[in-house]
Amino acid sequence: MPPPSLVFYAARNILYPSFILGQIPDLLNLLSAIDVYRRFSCLKADEALVWQKYYSNAQNEGLHREVRMLKDKEVKRLEVFVAKREAQRTEYVLLLQSLIKLYVHYLWTAPESCLLGKRLNDFFPGSIEGLDKPSNLLFHDDLSEGEADSFMQVKDECQKWMHSVVDWEGTRETRGEEEGLSKEEMDASYAEEFREVFPHPFNPLELAKYVEIYIKNVEGIVQKLADWFGPPPNVSPGA
Numbered sequence: 001m002p003p004p005s006l007v008f009y010a011a012r013n014i015l016y017p018s019f020i021l022g023q024i025p026d027l028l029n030l031l032s033a034i035d036v037y038r039r040f041s042c043l044k045a046d047e048a049l050v051w052q053k054y055y056s057n058a059q060n061e062g063l064h065r066e067v068r069m070l071k072d073k074e075v076k077r078l079e080v081f082v083a084k085r086e087a088q089r090t091e092y093v094l095l096l097q098s099l100i101k102l103y104v105h106y107l108w109t110a111p112e113s114c115l116l117g118k119r120l121n122d123f124f125p126g127s128i129e130g131l132d133k134p135s136n137l138l139f140h141d142d143l144s145e146g147e148a149d150s151f152m153q154v155k156d157e158c159q160k161w162m163h164s165v166v167d168w169e170g171t172r173e174t175r176g177e178e179e180g181l182s183k184e185e186m187d188a189s190y191a192e193e194f195r196e197v198f199p200h201p202f203n204p205l206e207l208a209k210y211v212e213i214y215i216k217n218v219e220g221i222v223q224k225l226a227d228w229f230g231p232p233p234n235v236s237p238g239a
Contacts, residue, residue: 001033002033004219007033007034011027011030011034015027022106022112024100024102024103024106027099028099029137031099031214032138034214035139035218037222038088038092038222041081041218041221042081042082044229045081048078049075052075070228088214095214097151098202100123101158101201101202102200102201104161105200107119109194122136122137123135124154124155127155165194172186
């Protein structure tokens with residue numbers, strides 16, 4: 001995997017200076033890489049705490065005096081980070097799901113809306129009849145059974161939402177015919193009317209803020225561990 005600093009930089013290039021919704025699939029893969037760094041850092045923090053306890057006991061007996069021990073505030077920071085392991089994983093999964101919902105909404109009226117079927121298959125492999133290609137999104141590789149089930153719930157929510165849009169489009173088309181509007185007139189007002197009836201499921205700026213908080217939390221502990229113990233070796237996705 002690439003160096004963490006490069007992945008953090010690439011993710012922020014999508015979020016700032018303005019959130020590029022069309023690059024959400026790329027952002028999902030970057031967040032998956034960031035979560036690998038987080039999990040690897042948790043393992044290293046766990047190991048550091050175990051060795052801290054071992055050497056602390058040894059030094060109480062007059063052994064290994066040459067080993068530098070972590071300061072109390074450093075130990076506390078590692079303990080807090082490890083204790084938040086499950087909560088941060090939940091945060092990661094919820095961010096992925098929120099970004100997917102936002103992207104489906106964006107793609108409905110985007111110039112590249114023809115990609116909707118492919119993207120739905122990427123998000124929810126096997127959910128689109130006739131599209132059974134493997135997903136190129138990394139987050140599928142390490143989902144727990146419960147997490148995978150929660151993504152199926154998101155799939156159902158997206159399908160329900162899309163059905164409501166199709167129903168609205170049918171009603172709108174009938175109304176347009178009754179009012180004698182041309183196809184050009186209907187097309188010209190479609191995007192604005194769509195946004196009025198179907199607002200974003202999440203405020204993009206607010207969601208970008210929460211993604212940044214997640215990135216910053218992982219970045220902070222990755223940097224701290226590098227400062228204390230040296231840069232990490234190449235990390236595999238299975239860490």
